[in-house]
Amino acid sequence: MLDDQSRAILRQLQAAPDISVPELAERVRLTPARVTRRLDKLQEEGIITGQEVVIDWAALGYTIHVALRITLDKTAPRAFDEFLAAARQVREVLEVQTFLGRVDARLALIAKDLPDYQRLYRDKILTLPHIADIEALMTVSTVKRDEALPL
Amino acid sequence: MSWDMTDFELLRLMQQDATQPTGRLGEKLGLSQPATWRRIKRLQDAGVIAGRRLRLDAAKLGFGVTVFLGVKLATKGRVSLEDFERAVTAIPEVQSVEHVLGLYDYRLRVVARDLSDFERVLRRRIMTLPGVGDVEANVLLSEERRPGPLST
Numbered sequence: 001m002l003d004d005q006s007r008a009i010l011r012q013l014q015a016a017p018d019i020s021v022p023e024l025a026e027r028v029r030l031t032p033a034r035v036t037r038r039l040d041k042l043q044e045e046g047i048i049t050g051q052e053v054v055i056d057w058a059a060l061g062y063t064i065h066v067a068l069r070i071t072l073d074k075t076a077p078r079a080f081d082e083f084l085a086a087a088r089q090v091r092e093v094l095e096v097q098t099f100l101g102r103v104d105a106r107l108a109l110i111a112k113d114l115p116d117y118q119r120l121y122r123d124k125i126l127t128l129p130h131i132a133d134i135e136a137l138m139t140v141s142t143v144k145r146d147e148a149l150p151l
Numbered sequence: 152m153s154w155d156m157t158d159f160e161l162l163r164l165m166q167q168d169a170t171q172p173t174g175r176l177g178e179k180l181g182l183s184q185p186a187t188w189r190r191i192k193r194l195q196d197a198g199v200i201a202g203r204r205l206r207l208d209a210a211k212l213g214f215g216v217t218v219f220l221g222v223k224l225a226t227k228g229r230v231s232l233e234d235f236e237r238a239v240t241a242i243p244e245v246q247s248v249e250h251v252l253g254l255y256d257y258r259l260r261v262v263a264r265d266l267s268d269f270e271r272v273l274r275r276r277i278m279t280l281p282g283v284g285d286v287e288a289n290v291l292l293s294e295e296r297r298p299g300p301l302s303t
Contacts, residue, residue: 002212010207017169017203049206053165055299056201060154062300067251067258094299099219101289106219110299137221137253143236149207149214149262150243 002047005030007151009038010048014148017051054145057094062110064117064138068125069103071133079130080104090124103135152197157182161190162199163301169203209262216263217291220277221255225284234281244272255287 002010008028012019021039025032042048057065072079080098087096087107095108109125111117125134157180164176177187194200209217224235232250239248239259247260261277263269277286 010205010212013205014207017205045211046208047211049208050167051169052167052204052206053162053169053200054202054204055162055166056198057299059152059198059201067249088295088297091300091302093297096295096297097219098292098294099289100292102287103289106289135254137251137255137258139258140250140252143248143250143257144240144245145247145249147204147246147260149209149212149246151212 002151006038006042009035010042011151013048014146014151057110061112062092063113064111066109066111066117067137067139068107068109069135069137070105070107070131071102072104073130073132074104076130082129083131086128090120090128092120092124152193154199158190158194159301161187162194163298165191165200166298166301213264214262215265216269217294218261218263218269219289219291220259220261220273221285221287221289222257222259222277222280222283223254223285224256224282226282231282235283238280239277242272242276244276255285 005028009024012024012027019027021032021035025035028035030038039048070083072083076082083105084096084098087093087105090107090109092110093107094110095106097106098104099106107125109117109120111120121136160180161176164171164179173187173191174184176182176191177184180187182190191200209215224231235257236248236250239245239257244261244263245259246262249258250256251258259277261269261272263272273286273288277283
């Protein structure tokens, strides 16, 4: 498990992923060399798997963000696999998740505006295989999205 | 603001790995380093690149369970929304909060060590939030992020 020093490093990195090593070293009270060694180790162990940019799709013109909660017809033997494979082909899908619970899968879908959404929904979503039921939740605002772990 | 395919390709590369030096990104796109840097700056200034996120292996850090909660508020009104949002964003286990239209009012992503740890978070932190009503939980089994319309 993590010791306090690695935990402190990860906390700082989660809050500011592009922080420089000297700055990070100062904040966690270690030498830059030790911080570098720790970072290398965290990467080797596969704890830090990378860094990505967060894209604001609205700024790119995709103002509609909808979560489609889908119940599948489980009487079909390969319902999950076939549904997921087809959902991956829809370019406007940002996330594909499967669940244990009341819904089976969820697709995060973006669209430029409501007519665009309606077109996508009719032509690309409703035509996906094995759907028994769909509920749509439209995102009004994102209140928190850092997705940080409580270290 | 208008964006071309090169901007999209640049975003896709930075979505995969944001630590690549500008020079290497430029090589992949057939652009000079300064030209690449100008495009990144333009994307940042326009707010398209909204920030950077560290990718961690949650399971290796002991977080074995991710649950999505649909939360319906029992009482509504401007004050209760603000109270709820303030309180819910302060919970460390809550990774994201979206205000939604539809069956629920909010959609939360919650991480926990295991199911009993999740139960603790649900009982002590979520069910005690101001104005909270019905809560529906779905345990995440698998997750895949797609490049979206950036893919060619």
